[in-house]
Amino acid sequence: MKTNLIYLFIFLLNSNNLLHAETLKLKHSPNPIIKELNAGEFKLINSGHKGDKNVLAFSGLVYDHKRHTLLAFGGGHATGLFPNSVHSFNLTTLTWKQLTPDVPPIEYSDKNAVMTKDGKKLGGVIFKGKPSPGSRHTYDGLTMSVDGSVMICAQAQEFIGAARSMPKPNGKKAGFYRDFYKGGNGLWLFDPDTSTWKVSTPAGLAAGYCLSESTPKQPDWIYIIGHKNVFHKVNIKTFEKRKIKSIHGVQGTPSMTYNPLDESFLVFPCGSRQKNITKIFRYDIQKETWTTIPAAGESPNTYNINVVYDSAQKVFCCFNNGYFFYWNPIEKMWYKHDKLLEESFTAKRMGHHHIYDPINNAHLLVTGRWNTYAFKFPTAK
Structure with missing residues (x-):
């Protein structure tokens, strides 16, 4: 009797997952x-999207499963214009739309800086009466909440010490980055329905050069790994912060991906001196422990690109230097699709602009000038 109940529980659990997947397909065509x-x-x-292309500079992209769209936010020190607008790509109509304006650089001042009550900087600016996160490279620091209500930016606002001069609208010099770019590490949440931002009340939640990911088992929490030995998770409703176990070798703009097959996070490490992946780090969410997995096969160089989970094929995929790669977690083996797709898909052009679309069972990627591509897995089901 006990065994039958266990089998019934497993059946209901799998049925619920299948029902959720089918519900998404019914809601979005x-x-x-x-x-x-x-x-x-x-x-x-x-x-041909007219948004500032520098929004994509070393920045991220997320899949909004609730609205079946892509969301892009970033910017950083690639330009003196500090673009910090949010852009949305509708996967039904295949059109881009700018959801928020770019804040002019001159607005980045002490007077307009978003701060806590005790004067700690949160990494944003008040513009036209509303809070907005300052321009930043977002890397792997963008994550959609489990319920799809908000996009979370876990990347801190950095580059406050840069001495490069910035242009002013009238052509004269407006000063230096450090004069306008105030920095800060609050956690920022974007509501796509209202196109508005809100920020955490405490500082110290976001991290520089960070990885971020969420899990359905803990829908109110986001896990963040970042520069300067940041290993913690944050409750996006209460902004409570808890430390998680650390491990050497996972920091520096690689990619962290949720693995639904065994309830873990996989970190695909990289570095400017490391040409190919030699191992994969696995964080067991329930046990709160780290292990390493040897990376066999023809592995890619994942510097500044992200690895995404393909739920139809049950493999982890990425694009690198014009080619498509995937890692099979059962075989623990990397594979490379032998066809060159696009020679210009370098780390600089790609960034973290790759997501998997479960409705269309396709991989979407965006290059530095908003050119948007779709790719079907070589043996798509």
Whole structure:
């Protein structure tokens, strides 16, 4: 009797997961252009978006599963214009839209800086009466909440010491980065329904050069790993912070991905001197322990690119230098698709602009000028 109850529980659990997947498909219709792609086919599906291309500089992209869109936010020190706008790509109509304006650089001042009551900087600016996070490279620091209500920015506002001069609208010099770019490490939350931001009341929650990820088992928490030995998780409703176990070798703008197969986070390490992945770090969420997995096969260089989970194929995928790679967690083996897709897909152009779209069963990626592509897994089901 006990065994039968266990089997019944497992059946109901799997049925619930399948029901959730089918509910998403019923709510959002596949796009015929993407749906009809053949296995291994790669296609440009949008070009010409007029948003500031520097939003994408060393920055991230997330899949908004609630609205079936992509969300992009970033900027950083790639330009003196400090773009900090949010952009959305509709996966049904295949169109980009700018959701928020870019704050002019001159507005980055002590007077307008968003701070805590005790004067700690949160990494934002008040513009037209509303709080907005300052421009920053977001790397792997963007995550969608489990319920899809908000996009979370766990990346701190950095580069406050840069001495490069910035242009002023009238052509004269406006000063230096450090004069305007105030920095700060509050946790910022973006509501796509209202196109508004809010920020944590305490500082010290976001991290520089960070990784961030969430898990359905803990829907109110986001896990953050960052520069200067930051290992913690934050409750996005109460802003409580708890330390998690640390491990050497996972920091420095690699990629962290949730693994639903065994309730873990996988970190694909990288470095400017490291050409290929030699191992993968695994964090067991329940046991709160780290282990390492040897990376066999033809592995990619994951410097400044992200690895995403393909739920149809049950593998982890990325693009590197024009090629498509995937890692099979059962075989613990990397594979490389032998067809060159696009020679210009370098780390600088790609950044963390790759997501998996479960509705269309396709991989979406965006290059530095908002060119948006769709790719079907070489042996797509």
